[in-house]
Amino acid sequence: MMTPPGLCPTLVRPEMFNSRVYQVAHPSTHSIIKRFIDIVGSIVGLVILSMVFLPIAIAIKLDSPGPIFYTQERCGLQGKPFKIRKFRSMVSNAEALKSRVKNEAKGLIFKNENDPRVTRVGNFLRKTSLDELPQFWNVLKGEMSLVGTRPPTFDEVSQYKEHHWRRLDVKPGITGLWQVSGRSSIKDFEEVVGLDLNYQRNWHPIYDIYLILKTIEVVLLRKGAY
Template sequence: MAERIADAICIFVGYLLATEIALAMHWGRIQVFPPGGASEAQSQYSSLLIFAILSWLTLTAYTETYQAHRTERLNFLARRLIQTLVVWSLVTIAAIFVLKFEFLSRQFTGYFITASMFLIFVRQLGTVLVLRSLRRSAHKWRTAVVIGGDEATCEHFAQLLTAAHPMGYQRVDVQPGKRAVDCNGNRVESDRDFKSASLEAIDDVYLIGVNDGGDGPASAGRMLSLLKQGKSVHIIPSLLDTRLFRQSLGDIAGIPVLSVSKGELSPVQAAVKRAVDFVVSALLLIVLSPVIAAIAVAVKLTSWGPALFRQKRLGLDGKPFTLFKFRTMRADAEQILKDSPSLYAKYLGNNFKLPNGEDPRLAPLGRFLRATSLDELPQLFNVLIGEMSLVGPRPIVPHEAVQYGDSAMLFMSAKPGMTGHWQVSGRSEIAEYRKRVELDLEYIRDQSFGKDLEILLRTVPAVLRRKGAN
């Protein structure tokens, strides 16, 4: 109820802002209440405000806007909110024409709808971000219990609710077994016996497993009993990790069905992305040609060996291609690594790289080129000929594919990019290779024009700050 009131206030404030904007933009000449019809005009403007508030409250009652979204990803939440706001604006505009509000100014209507949409969007997303920030800090308001499945499965899911994906739980108990997971994801002993004791101190109940003849953890009788106690009940049909896929929830004859699909662009979107890659890379090669030539000469003059470094990488569908970079290491870098077992062991133990400041293979200009990402400019040629894209997952060397495990095929379903989710998230600051893999796979799941634009806009400040570059 509080959120509904807050959004109604946002619409009212949007109405006031629209009035001020209209007056300011038109230097006081906008006729909000035309002469000779002030009372009727005032009635129409007031009706617009009342209808806008009522239509918003009615529409959101059918769109689950005010339901708890503790587990929903922020981008999905924002997308659904934008869709609701667009539908609300179209309904409001349609009502103006149907009701023939002839005294309403079109400029005023535009200002009103735009201001209201902006205020509601900021209010709702701001609330979500604040609550999630509080849940990740010391504000652990709720408790939960995971019931069903074997103990290892229960404890794994409990850790997802705490350390891996903090949701504001101070403690998550597990049944079977008298165990629990605290807010840091650590296993602790529990003094509760859920098979005999009540669940009065529990807020959320997660049931793992399907109905197996009426006695399973998700049986109708058990769920009804929990709901009567005022618990929030969540059913986990099976602990299948679908985070790497796009998901949609439907039902067949009342039985919930989770449908998954891999993230991919439509043929039209792929063609447009390829056209953008070709045009932008060609323009950048022309504009930056003096810089590229100067760097090539500098690399050649400061160290022995070719100016360009060529290496086999895996591209779309696992097809190998030759990646171009400016050489940042000595020409005998591979031999230096092989000649020193201790150095090679450190290289393997540090996710196929050496710690910053401890790499004897670097050429004189190597550190500077890496820190500024200028060593990657020749990859524009890879983009131009279609082996890479401006935005995509990291182009990995063949022996790294094993790090992706069963997800390797999914990873290679997208063309590698010059920049991507990993590059703008800190690059070498991300120590765990597993985290790098997750970032790449998250990009593939969420790939879209909007995602590419977001990454491109984040790339520039990331390069200027030299974030994670070494």
């Protein structure tokens, strides 16, 4: 089967052409208010990024050889692929070393509280969430939202079961209900999915604002980040 233009190859299933993925749009995907919040928030985020970019870039380079950014293709709204960028927080050959690190999570996510691939600067960037700042560009472009679901990788999506696909009914977000409910301390993929779907059921622009404010609190207190 040929892959429909703009769709992640791993997302193609025989039943998809008549599935809810193409027929049902979550209200958040066409909300003018949500998009306005995203644009304003992304501009503020990019201003902050411009102020801290140089010191972070220098710190990454001095701490570990390799690029400043970590770039990876992810699956977004209704399976549309896009490139996500973060400040690099691991050694440059982290993917090659992944098989040597124990996965402490359950299901389709990978987590290790003391991952040896994380650099000293990377550890600080993760705890302060500064590594996420480049994603505000994705929000401004409309590929992501300030609030949404965690953007999955191709490998993750290739193993999805039926109920997991509903996560793709909204734009992926820099933050979300999972972010304010434990962040990295949540180690069960089904719990992440449950939080993502709960967000969809309860979505409202005011709910997004609440989660943004809650995220600021969580980040400042460094709750659940590693």
